[in-house]
Structure formats: structure tokens, C-alpha cells
Amino acid sequence: MGVGVCLTGFPPGLNRRVSHFFLKKIIPEPARLTIRTTAELAKHVGLSRATVSRILNGHSGIKQKNIERVMRVVDETGFSPNPYSNILRGKRSATIAVYLSSFKQHAVVQKLADVVHRLAKVGYTALIETAENADHADITRWIMRMRAEGVIFVGQHTDSGLAAQVRELAAAGVPHVFTENFSDAKANIVTLDRTQGLELAANHLLDLGHRRIGLMGISDKVPVEVARLIGLRRALEARKLDPASALVSVGDPPARVSNMIFGREMAQRFASGPRMPTAFVTVNDEIAFGAIEGFRTLGLAVPGNVSVIGFNNEDIAKFASPSITTIDAEIEATAAAAVDFLLSQLLKGVVISARSRLLPSRLVVRESTGPANR
Amino acid sequence: MGVGVCLTGFPPGLNRRVSHFFLKKIIPEPARLTIRTTAELAKHVGLSRATVSRILNGHSGIKQKNIERVMRVVDETGFSPNPYSNILRGKRSATIAVYLSSFKQHAVVQKLADVVHRLAKVGYTALIETAENADHADITRWIMRMRAEGVIFVGQHTDSGLAAQVRELAAAGVPHVFTENFSDAKANIVTLDRTQGLELAANHLLDLGHRRIGLMGISDKVPVEVARLIGLRRALEARKLDPASALVSVGDPPARVSNMIFGREMAQRFASGPRMPTAFVTVNDEIAFGAIEGFRTLGLAVPGNVSVIGFNNEDIAKFASPSITTIDAEIEATAAAAVDFLLSQLLKGVVISARSRLLPSRLVVRESTGPANR
DNA sequence: CATTTTTTGCGACACGTGTCTGTTATTTGG
DNA sequence: CCAAATAACAGACACGTGTCGCAAAAAATG
Structure with a gap:
């Protein structure tokens, strides 16, 4: 009511701006009008709220002159209707939750960035949540409460307790997709074919004459890394080599x-x-880099004495010396495929479950691998 | 209305869940009840909506038995009131926008992560927006339309056109803070004292006997980097050296x-x-790393022939060989100070303008700097 | 049982939007 | 100038919430 009275004759907030003007005259502040609601917009252009709403939503049967008048004010003020009232009315929230494992790994952050950009390009806002400090159940419920239309999981999610949340999402009609392996049969996964990638890596090393391969960060204890191990074993078995003796692990790896x-x-x-x-073979390029520095400190040359293969093809793999042989993470391709998968469900209004897609890996051979020296 | 009828006797969505159950009996799916609104919750516990609302908002004068009954259902179902209706009613959105310059620099991303965690810890949701592909004005209006209570700028924002948006935010009563330098007199800035940091760096090099210092990524053309240049000049002038001849730039630096x-x-x-x-002196550790590799390729040893100083104290500065002398970015301290600054404004309901605070820098001396060799 | 106190119920309102229905104003065509 | 067509309006509704005033029920007290 009070606001309505204020509006009759004065744009809202005028008095505040005037006093501001008197306070310091340096900046003229051209008394820019602010429109907060469609009702204000209607009053300002001298039309009814219904007509303005029809114009804003592109209905037909409206005089061109009025359309132009309204749109000009919209352009000037940057007005756009309050999204919350529309969400409340049951319209789509245009929001997709991105469930990030962690901000720590920058290959993961790059994938996040790519996903966010792709979503923005098609008009979706990303609601970024991270599991670092909170409970899965809380986050999932928050995501549903925020009416996110879908969820994209970015980064390695190792907690199997998350599976229950994924099923809860599916039951609520919220589609999802993981961008890394996840150990639940009902999950949708679009990810790099790490099995094939490590097959490539193993074959590369075997071709160079290596017969004992050390594992750094790869272990059968972590379900998501099993894919890599399978690739290594497959390559070894194809050459009639025994994985148990060819693959070497460290008993109690550091944190x-x-x-x-x-x-x-x-x-x-x-x-x-x-x-x-x-x-x-290592689980990412930074570990490979650290290992190479470690070997160098111990007097072991790379690739003279030992060979090292990274993962992800980050900058450091390209520019370290020696540059690091690695498997490309195909970040853009993965992000694109994951977003497309989710959007297609949203478009069709169908929630898909237990579908997985693997993207081919690519080995980038550089200086950190060389012939076995025995 | 239809929903109300459905609710009289059956929890909503029961039929869907039952058919799901018959489809595959493997997972029992314990017919978990879903509560979507306070009205549903009230009907389920046999109380009025007003009473339930009073319980949810911790009012007094309610029977303990009913409080416990409602809270138990809330715990079971994970119900929480629809945030959108409350925002629409004018309550605080509990959202703070984080305006990120780019996902590319990982020191910036780490600061983002720290800011997000700190906000989450005090009950705020971060609305992360990036300027990489969009217009400042659009993003600012979107932030205001989303009823963000404040804005934190993370990363180097170089576009001076942003200044107008900052003033627009202030005019709308939305507090803000930059976590890096920003070239507008009205902006609030909480950031590392880069001037003092580069004074430390310059003094370190001068102590080692260096008299000609090359600049990598530091230029007086970019306003935000002027602070660094001032620090260098100050250190040189304190020793009666001429900055113009002591500081060496490259004419047309690469992109x-x-x-x-x-x-x-x-x-x-x-x-x-x-x-x-x-x-x-370089603008970050990765550039320093690249430069060291570049010098090595050219047959120049670090620190034998040339010394290099990085910035940020990232992992790569610690573990490269030679390890890199650098200035710590004080990410946690900066994030904490920025968040505190914003929250204090929110608490007091005051919008502060044109305040800046500098956090002291710290030089970390490592292997990449040594005595001048002439 | 009567009276007081405590607890709950009911209905309404506001927030901003898009849409619907019926009605009125304006423009167009002859 | 009149009839027909077109355009605009006014008012209502739903979305879910917290709160308010008032009435009614339940419980506690004498």
C-alpha cells in the first residue's frame, strides 16, 4: 500500500537518491529509474499489468507501439521478472545442481568450469555444491528443495553412501549424471574410458621393454580406480604376462x-x-611430476633409469622437463557429453537410470618414458 | 484441490512408488513418505498449518508432545520449508553472490573454495557467477534479481566498466568486497599488500647483489598490477637506485x-x-616455473645464472626443482577477512563504501634465488 | 463443576508472477 | 456515423510461507 502511494507520481527510491545527490555533487547519478515488479513497469508505461505480462511473454494481439514502449523501458532498466515467484508457481527453476567432489584437483575444477559454461550457454544457472564439509543427504535434500532440474556430479565421488541419494533423486524425478566412475549400478555415468587409457599406457611401456610397473595412487581398494587396474591387467594378460607379479604396489601409501x-x-x-x-603409472600429472622430482633427488634419471606416465594432460605435463607422457582427460568432451545427456532428459521429460557411456582415451607420448634399462 | 483430496488418506505419489515396487522387487523401497509443504506436514501429523509453522519457527506456548511429533517427522522426511516463498515474502535469501574472474588460475579457485566454505559455515549459499562469457551489467542485474545479500569479487577484475556495476550495487543497498585490487575509488577491497610483497622481493634480490630485474606479467598498463610496480620502485628508491633503468620489461609480451x-x-x-x-619477478608461480624451464632450455641455470621469484606459494613452488622463492598469497587470511567484512555489514545492515584493507605479505625464500653472477 | 489458563484452529494477508474470464475502450472498415 | 474487429483492463486465482487476530477447544486449577 505504502509503496503504491509512493509510486503515484514518484519513481520509488527517488528521495533517497536525491539526498544522496546533495551529499556529494561530484557524480550526477542521472536519476536512473528502477523497476522492481511488472506492476511498477505497467504503471510506468501506463498500461495494465496483464498487458505488460503479455508483452513480456511474447503473446500476440498487441499494438506494436506498446510493445516497443515496454521493451525500451525493459532495456533501459534491465528489468526482468522475479524468478522466485515463477519458481513458486511451479515453472521450471532453470537451475541445475553441480555436485563437486572437491576444489582441490584442478582438472576437476576445469571440468566444473566447462560444465558451468555449457549450462549458462543454454540458459541454466549452476547451483554448485561441494561435499567437502557436509552430509550427502543434506545436500541432496537442499538440491531438491531448491527445485534443481537435474544434478551433475563432477569429480571422483567415492562415498558409497551417495548411492542412496542418487536413487532418491531418481525417485523424485530429478535426472542426474556422473562425470567420473561411480560404484552404483543405478547411476548414469559419462566418463573417460580409463580402462582403455591404461591399456594404452601399459602397452606403451611394454613396447619399451618394461616388465615391472609401479602403481602410484592406483589401488583396488578404491572402487573408482578399479577401471584403471582392469586396463593394466588386460594389457598384461594379452601378452601372457602375470599381472600379480608385473604390477607393484606400495604397502601403506602416504595420505x-x-x-x-x-x-x-x-x-x-x-x-x-x-x-x-x-x-x-600415476593417477594424475602432479603425482607424476612429484615422483619425477623425487627420483631425480634420489639420483635416478627420468627416462634414463625409470619411466613415468601421468594422467590428465595438464599444463605441467606439457612444460615440465622432462615433459610427461600422459593420458588426456578429454575434459571438454566429457563435460559436453554429460551436459547433453542431462539436457536431453530434461527436454524429453524422461528420467534415465543406469546408463553409462565411455569416451575413448588418448595417449600423449612425451619425454618421461623411454626404453627399459636393465 | 486435487492434491488435497489425494492427501486425505494417502501420502502423495504412493501409487507411483507402488508400481515401481512391482516393477522390480529387488529393492524394497520402504514407502518413504514425502512431505512437500507445511500444509502436508500439518495434515500428516493432524495439526493445523499455523501450529506447525509455529513449531517450525520455534515459538513458545506449544505442547511438548506436539513439538516432538512434528520434529520427528521433519527428521524422517528431511522436510524444510520452500525457500522461494520466503524469499518472495521479503525474507533474506541467505545467498551471497561470488563473482569469479575466471576458473583458470588455481590460486583464484582456491580462494573461491575457501570463500564458499566460509559462507556455507555461517548458513549462506554461494551463487557463483563468472565474467568469462557474459556482460557485467547482465550479471549484476541477475545478482540483484536473485536477491543476493552481498557480492564477493574473487580474482583479478580488470575491466573498468565494472565500476559502474559496483556503484549500482551500492545504490541498491547490496554490500560488496573485492579480494584483489580494483581500480575504482568507491570499491571495498580486502587484499594482500602486494606493494609490500614486492618490496620484500626486491630487497631480497638487491641484498643478493642483483641490479637489473626483469618483469614477467607485471606492467603499468594493467591498473591492478600497479601495486606491485610501486613496491618494486619503492625498494629501489630506498637504495638510491633508478627504477627506470633497474626494471626491465619486454616490449610486446605474448598473450x-x-x-x-x-x-x-x-x-x-x-x-x-x-x-x-x-x-x-613474476606474477605467479606457474609463470616462474615456465620461465625457469625456459632458461634451463637456453642453458641458463637457476639460480646459478639467473634468479626467479614467483607469487602465491602454490604447490609447484614448493616441489619444483629448484624450488621457487615466492610470496605467499595468504589465501585463507584474505578469504576470511573478506567474508568477515561482508558479514559485518549484513549484520549491522550498513553498506560500506570505499574502504580498503591490506594484509601483510610474506616472502618464502627457496632455491630459485641466489647471489648475482656478474 | 466452574473458572481460569494454556493450546490449537480458522481464516486472512502479502510477496510477484502468468493466465484466465468477462467487460470496456479504442481503432478500423464501410 | 455505425458496426465490427481489435486491444486493453480489471479482477481473480494459484504457488508456499510466516504471522496476525480472534474464536474454540483442551487442559489445568480451584
């Missing part, structure tokens, strides 16, 4: 607080342990 | 698509140019 530290410490463990391998 | 490439190319430019400096 992975920092990739580079982890790589360096793994290098030390391997070097001081029995059955030192001649080649190593 | 900064990748930090490491940029560093490597800058190394080549300097090495092939006149007046080759004996020491370099």
Missing part, C-alpha cells in the same frame, strides 16, 4: 594431502623397497 | 593463454633481448 608430496614420497618408498619397477 | 607457456616465452624474449637482467 594424499598434496599430489606433488604424494608423488615424491611414493618415489622414495619404491626406491627403498624391494622389486623396484622400471616404469610407473 | 597469457597458459601461464607456463607465457613464462617460457618470456624467458626466451629476455634472453634474446638487450640488457638481460640477472633476476626476475
Whole structure:
């Protein structure tokens, strides 16, 4: 009511702006009118709220002159209707939740960025949530409460408790997609074919004559990394080699607080342990970099004495010396495929479950791998 | 109305869940009840909506038995009131916009992560927006339309056109804070004292006997980097040295698509140019790393022939070899100070303008700097 | 049982939007 | 100038919430 009275004759907030003007005259502040609701807009152009709404929503049967008049004011003021009232009325929220495992790994963050950009391009706002400090159930319920139309999981989600939340989402009609492996049969997954990628890596090393391969960050204890192990085993078995003796692990690996530290410490463990391998596969390029630095400190040359393969094809793999042989993460392709998968469900209004798609891997051979030296 | 009828006797969506149950009996799906509104909750517990609302909002004068009954159902179902209707009613949105310059620099992303965590800890949702592909005015209006209570700018925002948006925010009563330098007198800034940081760096190099310092990524053309230049000049002038001759720039620096490439190319430019400096200060650790690799390729040892100082104290500065002397970015301290600054305004209901606070820098001396070799 | 106190119910309102229905105003055509 | 067509309006509704005033029921007290 009070607002209505204020509007009769004066644009709202005028008095405030005037006093501001008197306070310091340096900046003229051209008394820019602010329109907050369609009712204000209607009053300002001298039309009814219904007509303005019809114009805003592109209905027919309206005089061109009025359309232009309204649209000009819209352009000037940057007015757009309050999204919350529309969401409340049951319209789509134009929001998609992005459930990020962590901000720590920058390959993951790059994928996040790519996903966000692609969503923005088709008019969706990304609601970014991270699992670092909160409970899965809380976040999932928050996502549903915020009326997100879908969920994209970015990064490695290892907690199997998340499976229940995914089913809850599906039951509520909210489609989802993971961009990394996830150990639940009902989950939708669009991700790089790490099995094939590590098959490529293993074959590359075997071709170079390596017969003992050390694993850094790859273990059968973590379900999401099993795919990599399968690839390694497959390549070995194809050459009648025994994976159990060809693949070498470290008993109690250090905690992975920092990739580079982890790589360096793994290098030390391997070097001081029995059955030192001649080649190593790592879970990402930073670990590979740390390992190479670790080996160098120990007097072991790369690729002279040992070979190291990274993962992701980040900048550091390109520009470290030696540059690092690695498997490309195909970030853009994965993000594009995941977003497309989700959008197609939204378009059709169908919630898909238990579908997975693998994108082919690509080995990038650089300086960190060379012939086995025995 | 139809929903109301459905509710009289059956929890909503029961039929759907039952058919689902018959479809595959493997998972029992314990017919979990879903509560979507306070009205449904009230009907389910046999109370009036007003009473339930009073319970949910912690009013007094309610029987303990009913409180417990309602809260138990809330815990079971994870119900929470629709945030949109409350926002629409004018209640606070509990949302703070985070305006990110880019996802590319990971020191910036780390600060983003820290800010998001701190906001989450005090009950705020972060609305992350990036300026990479959109118009400042559009984003600012979107932020205001989303009823964000404040805006935190993370990363280097160089576009001076943003100043108008900041004033628009202030005029609308939305507080803001930058976490890096920004070239507008009305902006609030909480950031690292880069002037003091580069004073430390310059003094360190001067102590080592260096008299010609090359600049990588630091230029007086970019306003936000002027602070660094001032620090360098101040240190030089304190020792009666002429900044104009002591500081060496490259005429037409390459585009900064990748930090490491940029560093490597800058190394080549300097090495092939006149007046080759004996020491370099860079704008971040990755550029320093790239430069060191570039110098190594050219047969110049670090720190034997040239010294290099990075910025941020990222992992790569710690674990590269040589490890890199750098200035710590004080990410946590900056994020904490910025969030505190914004929250205090929200708490007091005051919008502050043109306040800036500088956090002290810290030089971390490592292997990439050594005595000048002439 | 009567009276007081405590607890709950009922209905309404506001927030901003898009849409619907019936009615009135304006323009167009002859 | 009149009839027909077109355009605009006014008012209502639903979405879900918190709150308010008032009435009614339930409980506690004498």
C-alpha cells in the first residue's frame, strides 16, 4: 500500500537518491529509474499489468507501439521478472545442481568450469555444491528443495553412501549424471574410458621393454580406480604376462594431502623397497611430476633409469622437463557429453537410470618414458 | 484441490512408488513418505498449518508432545520449508553472490573454495557467477534479481566498466568486497599488500647483489598490477637506485593463454633481448616455473645464472626443482577477512563504501634465488 | 463443576508472477 | 456515423510461507 502511494507520481527510491545527490555533487547519478515488479513497469508505461505480462511473454494481439514502449523501458532498466515467484508457481527453476567432489584437483575444477559454461550457454544457472564439509543427504535434500532440474556430479565421488541419494533423486524425478566412475549400478555415468587409457599406457611401456610397473595412487581398494587396474591387467594378460607379479604396489601409501608430496614420497618408498619397477603409472600429472622430482633427488634419471606416465594432460605435463607422457582427460568432451545427456532428459521429460557411456582415451607420448634399462 | 483430496488418506505419489515396487522387487523401497509443504506436514501429523509453522519457527506456548511429533517427522522426511516463498515474502535469501574472474588460475579457485566454505559455515549459499562469457551489467542485474545479500569479487577484475556495476550495487543497498585490487575509488577491497610483497622481493634480490630485474606479467598498463610496480620502485628508491633503468620489461609480451607457456616465452624474449637482467619477478608461480624451464632450455641455470621469484606459494613452488622463492598469497587470511567484512555489514545492515584493507605479505625464500653472477 | 489458563484452529494477508474470464475502450472498415 | 474487429483492463486465482487476530477447544486449577 505504502509503496503504491509512493509510486503515484514518484519513481520509488527517488528521495533517497536525491539526498544522496546533495551529499556529494561530484557524480550526477542521472536519476536512473528502477523497476522492481511488472506492476511498477505497467504503471510506468501506463498500461495494465496483464498487458505488460503479455508483452513480456511474447503473446500476440498487441499494438506494436506498446510493445516497443515496454521493451525500451525493459532495456533501459534491465528489468526482468522475479524468478522466485515463477519458481513458486511451479515453472521450471532453470537451475541445475553441480555436485563437486572437491576444489582441490584442478582438472576437476576445469571440468566444473566447462560444465558451468555449457549450462549458462543454454540458459541454466549452476547451483554448485561441494561435499567437502557436509552430509550427502543434506545436500541432496537442499538440491531438491531448491527445485534443481537435474544434478551433475563432477569429480571422483567415492562415498558409497551417495548411492542412496542418487536413487532418491531418481525417485523424485530429478535426472542426474556422473562425470567420473561411480560404484552404483543405478547411476548414469559419462566418463573417460580409463580402462582403455591404461591399456594404452601399459602397452606403451611394454613396447619399451618394461616388465615391472609401479602403481602410484592406483589401488583396488578404491572402487573408482578399479577401471584403471582392469586396463593394466588386460594389457598384461594379452601378452601372457602375470599381472600379480608385473604390477607393484606400495604397502601403506602416504595420505594424499598434496599430489606433488604424494608423488615424491611414493618415489622414495619404491626406491627403498624391494622389486623396484622400471616404469610407473600415476593417477594424475602432479603425482607424476612429484615422483619425477623425487627420483631425480634420489639420483635416478627420468627416462634414463625409470619411466613415468601421468594422467590428465595438464599444463605441467606439457612444460615440465622432462615433459610427461600422459593420458588426456578429454575434459571438454566429457563435460559436453554429460551436459547433453542431462539436457536431453530434461527436454524429453524422461528420467534415465543406469546408463553409462565411455569416451575413448588418448595417449600423449612425451619425454618421461623411454626404453627399459636393465 | 486435487492434491488435497489425494492427501486425505494417502501420502502423495504412493501409487507411483507402488508400481515401481512391482516393477522390480529387488529393492524394497520402504514407502518413504514425502512431505512437500507445511500444509502436508500439518495434515500428516493432524495439526493445523499455523501450529506447525509455529513449531517450525520455534515459538513458545506449544505442547511438548506436539513439538516432538512434528520434529520427528521433519527428521524422517528431511522436510524444510520452500525457500522461494520466503524469499518472495521479503525474507533474506541467505545467498551471497561470488563473482569469479575466471576458473583458470588455481590460486583464484582456491580462494573461491575457501570463500564458499566460509559462507556455507555461517548458513549462506554461494551463487557463483563468472565474467568469462557474459556482460557485467547482465550479471549484476541477475545478482540483484536473485536477491543476493552481498557480492564477493574473487580474482583479478580488470575491466573498468565494472565500476559502474559496483556503484549500482551500492545504490541498491547490496554490500560488496573485492579480494584483489580494483581500480575504482568507491570499491571495498580486502587484499594482500602486494606493494609490500614486492618490496620484500626486491630487497631480497638487491641484498643478493642483483641490479637489473626483469618483469614477467607485471606492467603499468594493467591498473591492478600497479601495486606491485610501486613496491618494486619503492625498494629501489630506498637504495638510491633508478627504477627506470633497474626494471626491465619486454616490449610486446605474448598473450597469457597458459601461464607456463607465457613464462617460457618470456624467458626466451629476455634472453634474446638487450640488457638481460640477472633476476626476475613474476606474477605467479606457474609463470616462474615456465620461465625457469625456459632458461634451463637456453642453458641458463637457476639460480646459478639467473634468479626467479614467483607469487602465491602454490604447490609447484614448493616441489619444483629448484624450488621457487615466492610470496605467499595468504589465501585463507584474505578469504576470511573478506567474508568477515561482508558479514559485518549484513549484520549491522550498513553498506560500506570505499574502504580498503591490506594484509601483510610474506616472502618464502627457496632455491630459485641466489647471489648475482656478474 | 466452574473458572481460569494454556493450546490449537480458522481464516486472512502479502510477496510477484502468468493466465484466465468477462467487460470496456479504442481503432478500423464501410 | 455505425458496426465490427481489435486491444486493453480489471479482477481473480494459484504457488508456499510466516504471522496476525480472534474464536474454540483442551487442559489445568480451584
